[in-house]
Amino acid sequence: MRMWKKVLLAFCGVLLVTGLLGGIKFLQIDRMIAQGKAFVPPPATVTATAVTAATWEQRLTAVGSLDAVQGVTVTAELSGKVAHIAFEPGSYVKAGDLLLQQDVSSESAQLRSDEATLALKKANYERSKELLAQKVATRATYDQALAEYRQAQAGIDSIRSVIAKKTIRAPFAGRLGIRLVNLGQNLEGGQPIVSLQSLDPIFVNFSLPQEDVARIQPGLTVRVATDALPGEEIEGRITAINPQVDEATRNIRIQATVENLQERLRPGMYATVSVILPDKNAVLVIPTTAVLYAPYSDSVFVLEETPSEGQDSSDLKIRQQFVRLGEQRGDFVAVVSGLKQGDTVVSTGVFKYRNGQNVVVDNTLEPAFRLSPNPQDR
Numbered sequence: 001m002r003m004w005k006k007v008l009l010a011f012c013g014v015l016l017v018t019g020l021l022g023g024i025k026f027l028q029i030d031r032m033i034a035q036g037k038a039f040v041p042p043p044a045t046v047t048a049t050a051v052t053a054a055t056w057e058q059r060l061t062a063v064g065s066l067d068a069v070q071g072v073t074v075t076a077e078l079s080g081k082v083a084h085i086a087f088e089p090g091s092y093v094k095a096g097d098l099l100l101q102q103d104v105s106s107e108s109a110q111l112r113s114d115e116a117t118l119a120l121k122k123a124n125y126e127r128s129k130e131l132l133a134q135k136v137a138t139r140a141t142y143d144q145a146l147a148e149y150r151q152a153q154a155g156i157d158s159i160r161s162v163i164a165k166k167t168i169r170a171p172f173a174g175r176l177g178i179r180l181v182n183l184g185q186n187l188e189g190g191q192p193i194v195s196l197q198s199l200d201p202i203f204v205n206f207s208l209p210q211e212d213v214a215r216i217q218p219g220l221t222v223r224v225a226t227d228a229l230p231g232e233e234i235e236g237r238i239t240a241i242n243p244q245v246d247e248a249t250r251n252i253r254i255q256a257t258v259e260n261l262q263e264r265l266r267p268g269m270y271a272t273v274s275v276i277l278p279d280k281n282a283v284l285v286i287p288t289t290a291v292l293y294a295p296y297s298d299s300v301f302v303l304e305e306t307p308s309e310g311q312d313s314s315d316l317k318i319r320q321q322f323v324r325l326g327e328q329r330g331d332f333v334a335v336v337s338g339l340k341q342g343d344t345v346v347s348t349g350v351f352k353y354r355n356g357q358n359v360v361v362d363n364t365l366e367p368a369f370r371l372s373p374n375p376q377d378r
Contacts, residue, residue, distance in 0.1 A: 043358035047366040049347040058277040064206030068267040070198040076187040102166035118152040125149040174198040200260040207251035221276040283334040301346040320355040331369040
């Protein structure tokens with residue numbers, strides 16, 4: 001009987017201690033929950049920018065290639081040995097400058113012989129003319145002398161033509177390429193000698209879809225960008241529009257002319273062409289870094305002031321706002337809907353924030369946003 005009493009007392013003691021410990025733990029947990037509910041996280045530091053109105057020019061973009069206004073591979077017209085090379089590869093030449101002289105020793109000797117014959121035929125012709133006037137010679141003698149004189153003139157013209165064809169000159173002013181012949185080499189007719197390209201100005205050929213035909217016209221400004229000139233755009237003008245649309249692609253071929261004073265653009269280069277249209281669009285713009293891109297919809301964080309609980313001051317909070325975006329240019333993107341002019345949005349690091357979060361604005365480290373950014377500055 002005593003044994004059962006001892007067991008019962010021990011069991012009651014254990015229950016009492018357990019209940020006491022459980023109550024203490026409950027009070028601790030309850031206090032921690034209350035503290036968690038009352039805890040207000042410190043505001044996050046953000047950079048912010050206002051939604052601004054801008055006027056963007058309308059443009060049509062295309063991929064094009066550069067082509068020389070005048071370009072040719074100078075070739076030999078007649079067969080002959082190279083006697084003299086008068087140019088330096090890569091040099092600039094004027095129209096008519098001597099490029100190459102083929103051997104014309106045989107033609108020169110023949111020319112001297114024909115000139116002597118011409119002198120004789122001319123003297124016979126003039127003598128026959130005088131005798132005919134004196135009615136000493138017959139008309140047939142005079143006609144014979146005249147024909148021989150003209151035949152001798154034609155022979156000299158033929159020899160001079162051969163010499164001229166073997167004296168190869170620049171057909172127009174331009175920049176020479178790499179020499180393709182050597183001194184003493186026997187050239188065949190049509191064999192290339194050197195490339196000659198007129199580089200300033202230079203053509204830009206590109207194509208646009210047929211639906212843009214009504215929007216383009218000669219004289220419109222174009223801007224040309226190439227990998228050879230990173231960060232630069234060169235302006236030119238549309239100078240020709242092909243009257244026929246390509247039946248295979250339904251594109252129309254367009255040609256623009258741009259200045260190339262320093263000859264940094266070369267024929268055959270790839271180029272990105274922007275045709276500047278006369279009309280302009282009024283848009284609302286924000287930095288592209290202000291957009292939280294997502295598959296379902298893009299959004300931004302708008303800054304709003306809300307009254308503080310139990311205080312006369314106000315807190316700055318962010319609200320997630322879904323937007324519809326338009327064209328992107330440089331560091332900016334156009335907003336079609338979802339924002340209005342004057343709204344302030346978080347400009348950088350938007351992936352770190354959540355809807356309703358308290359924030360403070362500090363723009364000391366905000367990057368400079370540009371329509372034409374220089375990649376070297378990024």
